[in-house]
Amino acid sequence: MFNELFLLAADGSLGAASRPIAPHVVVLWGTAVLVVGLLLFNYLTRAGTIARATVKEAVRQPVFLLLLGTAALIIVANTYVPFFSMGDDTKMFMDCGLATILICSLLLSVWTASISVADEIEGKTAMTLLSKPITRRQFIIGKYLGIVQGSLLLILIAGAIFFAFTYYKFGYDYRESGKGSLELFTWTAVSWLPMEVPMPLESRLAASLQILPGLALIFMEMTLLTGVSVAISTRLPMLVNIVSCFAIFVVGHLTPVLVQSALKDQVFVKFIAQLLATILPSLDNFNMSAAVATGKVIPADYLGLSAIYCAAYAVAAMLLAFILFEDRDLA
Incomplete structure (x- = not known):
């Protein structure tokens, strides 16, 4: 379904009645609203206290700096390494950079969920928190949003580095291909108002702004899988959680292929494929590789449709986490 909606949105059929909104404007305003909402949650609710502690725990652990350094190193290295792509080095660079940030953010969220939820339950630390005026549901919500904020911080920092090097990479490849040189700054090429303003195709800023929707989709996929990881962590230890999330990640990206390749004359195969596509998240909806390549x-x-799908599945994962954690023996 999302593939058809993407084609309609790309053709402008979903927004033909009014001028389309620029996707980078949606991402920037959406990020601002999200950050303000998370800050209000952190300081105005009881669950926000747990979320703040979880963010500090996620940032202070060595794996945060390790993943952030790895993402930055790969982005910087790919800036100068030739891809031999016949003039499409910038597209390959963008695709590799988005994949790097996705993997690093997912590893951080799953690792933090295992440490912050599963280990606290096994180590009886959760009993101390729940002995205070905090319910089990507030505990789960606080942990979940704290993990999301920690991974969001990694995406913002790595995304800023990626944006800067994409800005530089486009001009570098443009010059190396013999097309001449581009101006370093072209502030008149884009409008920050919520309207679609034509930009020169051969513009550093236009190329850099293309990665913002990709970063937004990465955040949505990370948010969705974090909810699944938190639900699993309420019952299972770290190793099982990591393996389960990896399996869901792989199968979630293959569900469209499974459904399309299911043999029509094999009822059982078709049923299993549709069952997996219904229960597991369709993570391929958040994949931007095809858009970057073309x-x-x-x-x-x-982006709006993907956000609705992400929110719906994350809420379902949280409800499952409530059910699994409600009768969990913490003694």
Whole structure:
């Protein structure tokens, strides 16, 4: 379904009645609203106290700096390493950079969920928190949003580095291909108002802004899988959680292929494929590789649909976590 909606959004059919909103504007305003909402949650609710402690725990652990350094190192190295892609080095660089940030953010969220939820339950630390005026549901919500904020911080820092090097990489490849040189700064090429303003295709800023929808989709996928990881961590230890999330990640990206390749004359195979596609998240909806390879920009309509799908599945994962943790023996 999302593939058809993406095609409609790309053609402008979903927003034909009004001028389309620029996707980078949606991402920037959405990020600002999200950050303000998380800050209000952290300081105005009881669960926010747990969320703040979880963010500090996620940032202070060595794996945060390790993953952030790894992402930055790969992005910097890919800036100068030739891809031999016949003039599409910038697209390959963008694709590799988005994949790097996705993997690093997912590893951080799953690792933090295992440490912050599973280990605290096994080590009886959760009993200390729940002895205070904090319910089990507030505990789960606080842990979940704290893990999301820790991974969001990694995405923002790595995304800023990626944005800067994409800005530089586009001009570097443009010059190396013999097309001349581009101006370093072209502030008139884009409008920050919530309207679609034509930009020169051969612009550093236009190329850099293409990664913002990809970063937004990465955040949505991370948020969704974090909810699944937290639900699993309420009952299972770290190793099982990591393996389960890895399996869900792989199968979630293959569900469209499984459904399409299911043999029509094999009822059982078709049933299993549709069952997996229904229960497991369709993570391929958040994949931007095809758009990057074809040089297209993800429409704002598609970002909105993906956000609704992400929120619905994350809420379902949280409800499952409530059920699993409600009768969990902490003594």
